[in-house]
Amino acid sequence: MNAPGFRDVFSNLLEEFRSGIEVDPFEARVDTRFYTDPQWFEKERAALFSDSPILVGHISMLKNSGDVFTHDHLGKPIMVVRAKDGELRAFLNVCRHRGVRLVNGEEVQNKTSFVCPYHNWTYGLDGQLKHVPLEEESFPGLDKQCHSLKALPLAVCEGLIFVCPNPGGSIDIEAHMGMVKDDFAAFKMSEHVFFRQTVTTLKANWKLLVDAFQDGYHVTRLHRNTVGPSFIDGIARSERSGDHLVSVVARKDFPDALEREPEQWDIRRQSACAMYLFPNVEMIIHPDYISYLAFFPTQVDETIVVHGCFIEEEPKDEKAAAHWERAFDIIENGVFHPEDFFVCEQAQIGMTSGANDHLLLGAHETGVGAFHDLLAQKMGAYQPGSPDSEPGSADHSV
Ligand code: FES
Ligand SMILES: [Fe+2]
Incomplete structure (x- = not known):
């Protein structure tokens, strides 16, 4: 089984960047009912959430x-x-x-x-x-x-x-985690300490939220006034690792890695590393701390989001605690809520408006396609649940 970790994906992205390999052509269509169909939603909860770690x-x-x-x-x-x-x-x-x-x-x-x-x-x-x-x-x-x-x-x-x-x-945790366990070991996950978390209810299907963290296409655009300028547009890669997805998005310092031996790569500073952990978690490896988003579906158009962060050691004093509080707050209230979560809630409204009967994924959204492929593998390709639904494009597989 091909089970890459962050260094492999970083290395592959660097090779693409070095050799100027053109982006592979890719196009997929996703039936909008994938995000609005209550019967499919119940199937997802039963198939993905009731018996998984x-x-x-x-x-x-x-x-x-x-x-x-x-x-x-x-x-x-x-x-x-x-x-x-x-x-x-x-x-x-x-x-x-x-x-x-x-x-x-x-x-x-x-x-x-x-x-x-x-x-x-x-x-x-x-x-x-x-x-x-x-x-x-x-x-x-x-x-x-x-x-x-x-x-x-x-x-x-x-x-x-x-x-x-x-x-x-x-739970067979070794089988479930596979090789991504080594990434968590490399980042000393077990030595980190929990700092804080927030719980928010959003009006969006849970998959829209996962989708938002699998695409590098939006980073320099949606986040243009916040974190976007730290990234190189269109240089990102996502690879399947067991039931998980390992993603790397090039930061502005990414080309520095071209000049260095692999042991000198600083993948947390030269890229943004994120991992979709099946079925509902996005782990984000920041340069100096680790955060996570856990998406819990409550209704077809409603999701509870837990956003938490882990730091390398307990804050030594109030100043240190205030520093981490600020770092968490900037991402939570400066980026996730006004940018990522905002567009997801808007997309959910758009989904039921009748404007689109399918969504399009292009060559810079292969990570979203890989997530949908994984779901299709777990529970079959999307089939509209309602008997009176028009049989439309159900082709979300790629
Ligand atoms: S002791 Fe009676 S319900 Fe718990
Ligand atoms: Fe984003």
Whole structure:
């Protein structure tokens, strides 16, 4: 299996740049219903999100025994906890008595046990049911072992925490991550610390948001007043690596790499490196920190976006914290929201306007085509879901 990492993609892009290889001809059409069809949307959620390893956090978020966070963006109440033995565990955040939620709040909290507010059934950090009030009278013969919290498969790879939302599922993290694990190891992902994250709801189909991070075509245009001038127009490359996509976009310093041996390349400064991590995450490797966007589909035209960042060490003082706060804010409120997210929401409106029955992808949007190909491989080519839909162009494969 061809499974390139960032250095391979950087190297291939440099070779294209050096030899002046012309961009391969490419054109694809995408049925607009791919982004508006509620029946297809439900199929996507079932096929891509219900049984896949989903990135939910980083080990640095749960430093101490009893630290716990909740995660509700998959439509299921999930909690992830560091138990007394130091292991991370994921559970459905649901009492086994009559189903009430156990842990509330959005911030990381520290607990010694989980006490249900309704009738005070109490669970240990390992999920075991420990205490039932009036147990002898109310539930004589109750087998507490059978009423532990429902565990979910969890795996950690280079510090990143993945959970499978299906209690009966499993995670083969080595197979899932493949060679991109080496990239995360090279960037010392497991030694980074979580700094902060925001959660926003956008009125756009989740795939429009992923698309926006697979194309180098817009970078110098949409971002002309912000980050655009740091990049060379039209010099970008995206390659499939297992179920993921590794992308490199040339910064203005990119030609410096032509003069240097590979060990002297500074790929984080000479290019922007980004990775689409199947099914819903975009990891962005900045010169001095790493950020991520996780897209959680809630409706065909609505997506919850989690934007977070990891830094190399805890800020030493307020000045350092203010620096990272500023860096995060510039990208969040100066670039993503007013530029990328804005055009995605506009495109969603445009999609239902009747102006286009298909969208066009050109030679500088092959990364978008590769993302759609990957989805088609996972769940078949798009077929309109509604029986009264006109059979139109369903050709989004390339
Ligand atoms: S629902 Fe949780 S203790 Fe009754
Ligand atoms: Fe962008």
